[in-house]
Amino acid sequence: MIKHEKGTIEDSEMKEHFDDLRELTAGELSALCSNLAKGCEKQYLKEEMQLFNQISDYYKSKIELTDEESFEPVSELLHNDLTQDFAKANIVSSEKEDRGALRALVWGEKVSRMLKSVLGRYAKSGNELLENTKIYVCDICGFVYIGDIPPAICPVCKVPSFKITEVGRR
Amino acid sequence: MPAVRNIALCTKDCLCLYVCPTGATNTENSIIDVDKCIEGCRKCVDACPSGAISIVPLIYPHQQAKEDNVINSLNKLIKSKVEQERIAESIAKTTDDPIRRQFATAISKSNRIMIEDLFRESGYMLPQSDETRRLLESMLDNPQEDFPLEAVKGLLSKLTKTGI
Structure with a gap:
């Protein structure tokens, strides 16, 4: 069933991918591999999941930390995402009728809006925002919720709340 | 199956x-x-x-081809989210304040999940896909000394190829 006859095409594609890999940063490769680990987890391929996580952790260890102390640059990047790049990606994905990409963009844009709002609130009130409450992140779409009990279903991706996980204070 | x-x-x-x-x-x-x-x-x-x-199934179908323009526009967002994750992660790792660390960790985690999802739609949804296989193969090319080569080789031998 596995076709090998298009060897030359694969070789040229391979070359492109070598180039691609050089362009991917450690941060990107780490997330790409943790994504594939989750894909293995869903198929109950435990060993494969661990191997992808091992590669993901390797790349994560290569990410250079910044000495940035403020969330301000995150808000600026979010502003740029929300005013430009989501819109552009939506147009391209609509033109190509890529509904999978459009789905990811709908979720990502909603989560980004919420993150921007949460960062705004944190900039104003600081730790007071979280002092007497909890913070949760949806495992599926990244939705962030500040409050004692998360919603029964995620408002962004509609997954049940057992996949909305509390981020503990350590 | x-x-x-x-x-x-x-x-x-x-x-x-x-x-x-x-x-x-x-x-x-x-x-x-x-x-x-x-x-x-x-x-x-x-x-x-x-x-x-x-x-x-043990053998999955080939994945839907992704248009270059779509991949490029998603990659632009990925790059931005990776930078946001890096800043939040840096704050989480360096601050002495437990609440600030908790907040930064949540922001970092949220970004990681969005990046993973965007990668899924830019050609890396299925671990068994040809795209993933090519990526893994390219990791064998000039790896750094401390790179986990065995993990990559293990995946290349364990993951079944696609194509039904």
Whole structure:
């Protein structure tokens, strides 16, 4: 069933991918591999999941930390995402009728809006925002919720709340 | 096509244990034993009252091709989210304040999940896909000394190729 006859095409594609890999940063490769680990987890391929996580952790260890102390640059990047790049990606994905990409963009844009709002609130009130409450992140779409009990279903991706996980204070 | 059990849905009625001709469903870690599972049997799938068992293929189809323009526009967002994750992660790692660390960790985690999702739609949805295989193969090219080569080689030998 596995076709090998298009060897030359694969070789040229391979070359492109070598180039691609050089362009991917450690941060990107780490997330790409943790994504594939989750894909293995869903198929109950435990060993494969661990191997992808091992590669993901390797790349994560290569990410250079910044000495940035403020969330301000995150808000600026979010502003740029929300005013430009989501819109552009939506147009391209609509033109190509890529509904999978459009789905990811709908979720990502909603989560980004919420993150921007949460960062705004944190900039104003600081730790007071979280002092007497909890913070949760949806495992599926990244939705962030500040409050004692998360919603029964995620408002962004509609997954049940057992996949909305509390981020503990350590 | 082995059966898989979703633990979150399993209500421990154990009918799958009664109907399985090989004992593949009866394991200490709740994961159905692929080596014992009979191709196309489905008895446990039909017997399960909670719909917790499903069948997955050993060989997956080739993935839908992605347009370059779509990949490029998603990659632009990925780069931005990776930078946001890096800043939040840096704050989480360096601050002495537990609440600030908690907040930064949540922001970092949220970004990681969005990046993973964007990668899924830019050609890396399925671990067995040709795209993933090419990526893994390219990692074998000039790796750094401390790179986990064995993990990559293990994946290349374990993951089945796509194409039905």
